[in-house]
Amino acid sequence: MSTYDEIESTQSPEPTSPPEDAVQILDTDGSLLPGAKRPDLTDEELLEMYEELVLARRFDERATGLQRQGRISTYAPMRGQEGSQVATSFALDAADWLVPTYRDHAAKHAHGRSYESLLQHLAGYREGYAVPDDVNALPEYIPIGTQVPQAMGLAWGFTMQDQHDRAVLCHFGDGATSTGDFHEGLNFAAVYDVPSIFVCNNNQWAISMPFESQTATETIVEKADAYGVEGVRVDGTDPLAVYAVTRAAVQKAKHPAEGERRPTLIESCQYRLGAHSTADDPSAYRDEDDGEDWEDRDPVERLERYLYREEILDDDLADEIADRVEDCLATAIERAEATETDPGRMFEHVYEEPTDRLREQLADLDGLRERHGDEAFEEVGE
Amino acid sequence: MSTAADGLESAGDDAVDQESDVATDTIDLDAYDGPTESLSLVEGVRDGLELELARDDSVVVLGEDVGTNGGVFRATEHLQDEFGPNRVIDTPLAESAIVGSSIGLALSGMRPVAEMQFMGFASPAYDQLVSHAAAMRSRSHGQFTLPMVVRMPYGGGIAAPEHHSESREAALVHEPGLKVVTPSTPTDAKGLIAAAVRDPDPVIVLEPKRLYRAFREDVPEEPYTVPIGEASVRREGEDVSLFTWGASTQPALAVAEDLAAENGIDVEVVDLRSLSPLDIDTIAESVQKTGRAAVVHEAPKTAGVGAEVVATINEEALYYLEAPVTRVTGFDAPVPLSTLEDFYLPQALRIREGVLEAVEA
Ligand SMILES: Cc1ncc(C[n+]2csc(CCOP(=O)(O)OP(=O)(O)O)c2C)c(N)n1
Ligand SMILES: [Mg+2]
Numbered sequence: 001m002s003t004y005d006e007i008e009s010t011q012s013p014e015p016t017s018p019p020e021d022a023v024q025i026l027d028t029d030g031s032l033l034p035g036a037k038r039p040d041l042t043d044e045e046l047l048e049m050y051e052e053l054v055l056a057r058r059f060d061e062r063a064t065g066l067q068r069q070g071r072i073s074t075y076a077p078m079r080g081q082e083g084s085q086v087a088t089s090f091a092l093d094a095a096d097w098l099v100p101t102y103r104d105h106a107a108k109h110a111h112g113r114s115y116e117s118l119l120q121h122l123a124g125y126r127e128g129y130a131v132p133d134d135v136n137a138l139p140e141y142i143p144i145g146t147q148v149p150q151a152m153g154l155a156w157g158f159t160m161q162d163q164h165d166r167a168v169l170c171h172f173g174d175g176a177t178s179t180g181d182f183h184e185g186l187n188f189a190a191v192y193d194v195p196s197i198f199v200c201n202n203n204q205w206a207i208s209m210p211f212e213s214q215t216a217t218e219t220i221v222e223k224a225d226a227y228g229v230e231g232v233r234v235d236g237t238d239p240l241a242v243y244a245v246t247r248a249a250v251q252k253a254k255h256p257a258e259g260e261r262r263p264t265l266i267e268s269c270q271y272r273l274g275a276h277s278t279a280d281d282p283s284a285y286r287d288e289d290d291g292e293d294w295e296d297r298d299p300v301e302r303l304e305r306y307l308y309r310e311e312i313l314d315d316d317l318a319d320e321i322a323d324r325v326e327d328c329l330a331t332a333i334e335r336a337e338a339t340e341t342d343p344g345r346m347f348e349h350v351y352e353e354p355t356d357r358l359r360e361q362l363a364d365l366d367g368l369r370e371r372h373g374d375e376a377f378e379e380v381g382e
Numbered sequence: 383m384s385t386a387a388d389g390l391e392s393a394g395d396d397a398v399d400q401e402s403d404v405a406t407d408t409i410d411l412d413a414y415d416g417p418t419e420s421l422s423l424v425e426g427v428r429d430g431l432e433l434e435l436a437r438d439d440s441v442v443v444l445g446e447d448v449g450t451n452g453g454v455f456r457a458t459e460h461l462q463d464e465f466g467p468n469r470v471i472d473t474p475l476a477e478s479a480i481v482g483s484s485i486g487l488a489l490s491g492m493r494p495v496a497e498m499q500f501m502g503f504a505s506p507a508y509d510q511l512v513s514h515a516a517a518m519r520s521r522s523h524g525q526f527t528l529p530m531v532v533r534m535p536y537g538g539g540i541a542a543p544e545h546h547s548e549s550r551e552a553a554l555v556h557e558p559g560l561k562v563v564t565p566s567t568p569t570d571a572k573g574l575i576a577a578a579v580r581d582p583d584p585v586i587v588l589e590p591k592r593l594y595r596a597f598r599e600d601v602p603e604e605p606y607t608v609p610i611g612e613a614s615v616r617r618e619g620e621d622v623s624l625f626t627w628g629a630s631t632q633p634a635l636a637v638a639e640d641l642a643a644e645n646g647i648d649v650e651v652v653d654l655r656s657l658s659p660l661d662i663d664t665i666a667e668s669v670q671k672t673g674r675a676a677v678v679h680e681a682p683k684t685a686g687v688g689a690e691v692v693a694t695i696n697e698e699a700l701y702y703l704e705a706p707v708t709r710v711t712g713f714d715a716p717v718p719l720s721t722l723e724d725f726y727l728p729q730a731l732r733i734r735e736g737v738l739e740a741v742e743a
Contacts, residue, residue: 073542074543124541144503179476180478180506208449209447284451346722346725379730379731
């Protein structure tokens with residue numbers, strides 16, 4: 001029997017996307033599907049999850065706006081994907097590690113990163129990649145798929161050091177499953193049976209490449225069979241289902257039953273409602289009504305409706321949360337924009353000890369800055 | 383000349399005639415007075431690809447987002463509409479397979495033009511490039527050859543995220559068997575693409591993305607090639623030679639004009655444009671004339687192609703030198719994010735200082 005059988009619900013009568021075999025708990029109207037049960041989250045935890053979702057949605061909107069105003073550079077929107085991001089991080093314990101991509105802003109925040117620091121690197125300050133000591137997360141990965149073997153190695157290393165109460169959760173997209181690193185990493189994870197959860201955020205697109213053209217298999221999850229690990233497919237727009245599935249995978253990773261393998265491949269079925277990034281124009285490659293059926297599977301609204309039904313949330317509380325979210329983001333933006341950096345920082349952290357060449361190059365640059373001022377560097381000469 | 387097709391019986395019949403393929407449409411670009419169109423550098427790339435796709439049925443373009451989307455920089459815009467999805471091919475996300483399958487395509491008698499979306503993402507294809515693309519001819523004693531092109535946008539200055547700004551030309555230039563070119567003008571972009579496609583060996587075309595839309599110029603409408611292996615003297619000068627390529631060519635030229643106007647220094651600006659093979663004659667002649675030299679590139683200083691240029695000057699023109707050759711380069715540190723890019727990339731101030739040092743020493 002699979003770990004997931006007990007959380008598997010009966011399906012909604014007429015599922016649109018995602019496909020029928022994906023685990024769901026909430027119907028789109030926020031009601032529990034017949035046979036589904038609420039995961040073991042308290043009212044407070046559910047409200048925290050909701051606030052995290054509202055924050056994610058507003059962060060996405062504000063970041064997109066900041067990019068348009070030229071205040072941050074390229075931004076990868078996550079609209080429609082926040083539910084899965086937040087829920088996967090909620091399923092982690094603080095000791096577990098998160099290995100995120102450029103799109104997983106909400107997953108990072110829900111595992112302890114600040115939106116201020118995420119905005120810093122978006123605004124061009126590498127300082128934002130400095131993950132605080134008390135947060136178990138790696139900086140984001142941009143070269144697609146490369147994080148998969150590394151996440152495996154991180155989990156492997158913990159077990160080598162007898163830290164058996166740590167799992168590693170690695171995010172990647174549907175496009176990433178075409179890379180060699182995805183296959184190599186999953187194979188290693190299975191061979192060495194390391195405590196790892198591989199979450200494929202199948203948002204149906206890799207920039208302009210639709211899922212059907214990315215792979216000839218019908219699903220991502222079936223690839224799990226090739227490595228001998230368990231695969232599970234979940235409705236990525238249902239935060240409770242994602243939480244339940246991921247939580248089970250995290251627990252299995254750390255405390256597998258007799259004969260169970262630790263790694264899990266989760267295919268979280270989602271849809272990228274926005275552009276690939278602020279530099280991308282989807283009208284060049286997809287119809288405007290593509291993905292329309294996903295619009296009413298909005299993860300934020302779905303959880304909100306559930307919480308209203310269960311009388312965990314009411315208008316007053318929702319307003320309070322909305323206000324807090326706006327304040328939090330205003331502060332984060334203000335602080336990120338006030339970041340101070342210095343050209344000398346380019347030479348820091350290349351090695352533990354700077355090489356002679358680096359010292360020399362830094363001294364040359366300092367000399368030029370002293371003689372000509374920093375403004376002189378703005379003249380690109382074109 | 384032997385081709386891959388010669389060695390593969392089954393491909394023999396359909397194989398293109400190699401002799402006609404390597405023929406070049408050499409036109410004297412300086413004397414050209416035929417019809418022109420105003421193109422940006424990225425449009426020059428696109429135009430070159432379009433003409434080659436039209437000229438030779440064995441040419442195919444493949445890569446991530448090159449088809450329906452027309453490329454993330456629009457370098458292949460509308461080509462799929464014109465030539466269909468079997469000639470302009472959207473591939474799954476896998477650089478190693480894009481280059482590896484291109485090698486196979488070339489072996490079968492096709493002429494693939496692969497795109498790496500950014501040079502920073504070409505690394506997974508490194509093994510295919512250096513162990514196979516570079517080596518197939520020599521390994522097989524000329525039995526199998528690889529007429530293929532790999533295009534990569536490279537360089538910084540567009541406020542891009544991490545891994546989108548690298549200049550890793552030195553690693554590729556170091557591989558015997560690969561040719562490496564980098565256009566700095568729309569005219570060269572079109573002509574070098576054509577030359578690369580028609581070349582019997584694998585050619586890497588490094589496209590300075592900062593210049594993709596920086597300026598336009600009148601480009602001959604007809605097909606032509608810019609020969610691989612020839613540098614271009616962009617500005618003639620008597621006092622000092624400034625060697626550069628790609629995006630740095632623009633600030634180098636601007637500095638040359640400034641120094642002429644303000645300091646009376648006559649700078650010769652040489653756009654190497656073919657980094658492998660390097661145009662040793664042009665480098666030597668320029669330094670023999672001026673007796674002074676500086677090299678500018680965006681890539682880190684240590685073991686950059688600039689070091690090769692300096693060594694070449696030492697070998698070919700040491701006794702003509704009146705001062706040490708200076709280098710103005712990126713630092714031996716990763717390219718920073720946008721807020722510090724102006725300090726990292728060689729721009730006007732640092733280039734001017736480097737040239738003055740070579741002149742005043
Ligand atoms: C190795 C590599 N190749 C190309 C790119 C350029 N690129 C950035 S995102 C992307 C598509 C990724 O699609 P997917 O894995 O589905 O993730 P999503 O962006 O949809 O979240 C591409 C091709 C890259 N970052 N890394
Ligand atoms: Mg995707």
